[in-house]
Amino acid sequence: MTLDHSVAPPARPADTATTTAAPATPSAAGSRRTGRWIEDWRPEDPDFWASTGRPVARRNLVWSIFAEHLGFSVWLIWSVSAALLVASGFDFSAQQLFVLVAAPNLVGALIRLPYSFAVARFGGRNWTVTSALLLLVPTLLFVWAVQDPTTPYWAFLLIAATAGLGGGNFASSMANINFFYPTAEKGAALGLNAAGGNLGVAVIQLLLPVLVGGAGLFGLVQASDGGLHLERAGWLYAALAVVAAVAAYAAMDNLAVASSRPREQLGVVVRPQTWLVSFLYVGSFGSFIGYSAAMPLLIKLNFFVPTPDGAGAGVNFAYYAFLGALVGSFTRPFGGWLADRLGGARVTLASFGGLVLGTLVVLWTLTRLAPNPEQSVAVAEANAAWFPLFLGAFLFVFAATGIGNGAVFRMVPVIWRHRAEQGTAAGSAERTAALAAATKECSAALGVIGAVGALGGFGIPMMFGAPWIDDPVSAVETAFVVFTAYYLVCAAVTYAVYARRSSVLGQAGV
Template sequence: MSRLTRNRDIEQPRRSRDIEHPRRSRDIEHWDAEDVAAWDAGGDKVAKRNLIWSIVAEHVGFSVWSIWSVMVLFMPQDVYGVDAAGKFYLVAVPTLVGAFMRIPYTVAPAKFGGRNWTIVSALLLLIPTVLALWAMTTPGTTYTTFMVVAAFAGFGGGNFASSMTNINAFYPQRLKGWALGLNAGGGNIGVPVIQLVGLLVIATVGNTAAELVCAIYLVLIGVAALGAALFMDNLQNQRSNLGALVEALRYKHSWVMSFLYIGTFGSFIGFSFAFGQVLQINFLAGGDTPAQAALHAASISFIGPLLGSISRPFGGKLADRIGGGKITLYTFVAMIFAAGILVVTGMIDDGMTGAVTNSQMTGYVVGFIVLFVLSGIGNGSTYKMIPSIFEAKAADKDGWTPDDKATWSRSMSGALIGFAGAVGALGGVFINVALRLSYVGSAKSATNAFWVFLAFYVICAVVTWFVFQRMQSVRAVSEEPVGRAPAPVAAG
């Protein structure tokens, strides 16, 4: 055995002990995911454990964030006095608040520790859940009160930013697409899961027992907080602060990525909140009673967010292998055609004088579900691009040590992940506002909103092509070599 081999054999157990000890203290003093020896000696297990409970906490956060997309199905207009247009605003408010909450949530893991903040952010979800239970069971609750209560659900939207920033620090560049895709996809599944819970309640009890949905999530919030306390860790060398965010926003690619995320994540969260409402409106137009429309809408609406959530990790996986820029471009092109299905279906619907037909309902469902799947793929590919951009920029920092480059890259990408998530969430607000304005307009349908969506996807596709495909000078920071992982910034 050579001297080098013996030294390596001695070094790895020492690294393993350094990694395993924080399982008791819950504080890891130094974490370098790009150190291959430390990763193979146990770092991968630590990262996986934190990823699992990060997904659980983020999953519950997304469910609470989208709780009002379910509550509105329990709100017949003749009982609560809220019409369809009012419900679109009701589900848009949590989206808006959640978008702004993502900025402070981005820096929270580095400030307080990833484990500590996951516990706190999970417990904060008790506030909107208890308020929703109170509002839905208190007779005479005003629309203004509903809007204020719904705003507190924005706490759940902030969870995504802190979770993604934290997991970004745990994984090496070569695995970030898959890890971030799993984390985000597992969180996103919280949307269809709470819609499934709502469906089960409506199917078994009827559309008058919204408090059961809230009660179930009070229990799940406790599980998420307890799991984070027992199994997650704080990274003491994690750096992500407002100063890093300001520095990250000096780069034009940061603004481009934030804009593109409006088209991917904004579509996912906006359609997730609005899909059930659109279906319910069409079922009512088809002659259903409010209870029947709620049941039929709930039985379909969860499918889109579920498939969109599942497709997200695969978008990250494809971006790891083929390149984030290419996958994002192909996704937007496909979304143009999917939005075209909605436009054509809407134009046929507008020309009808009677009830909505089965073929028109099929067109709406197919168009939306395809958009959900594509938005999930785009979510994974765009988030893969963010750490890749700063990884490449760090490589150009002359005179920096590998550790300095790795720390700077993690700090910049962590900050931008939260900011892009905040900007992207605003897309969900725009979708619900566009649908609301379209329904109250002279056409009394969603067709005008569908045209707006289609036009926006055209713009996103052009921007992606121009910035990350056409311009050779930036291709290196938007694409990874086909078929292999990029070399890590820090020495292995």
């Protein structure tokens, strides 16, 4: 294995077998301008993987998780800070706040496609450094906006949209890690990588209220007496973004095999499987990110009212909003692990069954709540009695989204590998070439699927509280009816195309 050592640090002992110096080919030398490049990478070769590939892949996975974790935290920084803006002196309506938490999700979805293609163009290590530094844009703008109560809403909306840069990190990170691992281990590796990123949502939702002085932490930390200081969160994540960039520069690698032409990458958009899996991913990941973004406001809207003493009555969102993202993050690698053993289609089908059941219970709980347009303390406290069931059902939904996320992404490399194996003989040069091409196309497909799936993160908050919605409480109930119907359709598609034994992909064990 050869690397461009013009700017690379000395190889660590564990990497000795992967960093033997050799002259770069003319084509490689012309296209590799900076960074550390691995020219020989054969994860499907058992001997290579056992002796050389696994430790290098693990090291890159660790730092990929760290960078992606920060990206998710920045992406969802408005999900919890929006619920604190009114207490900080900003006069925004519930509808305006729902749009504010939806805006980063729209940008994050749209930017995922170019981010996934950037890995092949610039290298996984190089792009991780760049994407980490780009997080300075939303974090520093956040610092500026939240310190001035006269900042107009349109400026907040634009600044919140830039947080979508953090959502793009997922696509590039998943596309990069897909190249490092053999097919048999992609489910677990991609699940861990995604879970580390997803966990960033839970971390920001748990720690931001504590960090800015808005809430305590289960008696371990008391809320600040000096008022809210939202800018602290921006400063912290700006500093962490620099740390992530430095760590990626020092510890990650670029893979020469990850290069491909834009036309090859865009070829996935004509594959029907790209759009079928995207449809399923809207139901799983779109639900995870959409519910994560909206959950703080949902709790505050349905179970909490402010009081003159500042304590409030009912349920404080700051103590519970992070739990959904935490559960979904931890179940995602479990979904990938199950899919490696039972098949992605079976696990995906079961996850959508869980989503239907959990969503119906959440809906039923919401119908038990009394309307509270006058912000009555008595009504808020009465509604709070239903909160344990609401929270339990919602956490069940989050668990199902996490399992579904891991299982759906596990299906993708298997589908593309099956397609590559058709019409080629095992062990032949044609099979080897087809599998190499499939790996590249699979990474591009992951980017497209991730981008489309993330659109659910925009649609869910908008259905809860778009500007044209007069009654957000009723809109929430209607939205859950629509979501349940969508999950039922996803389950039917999963069974008909992927899980049914008589289907082509069902026989292939997708």
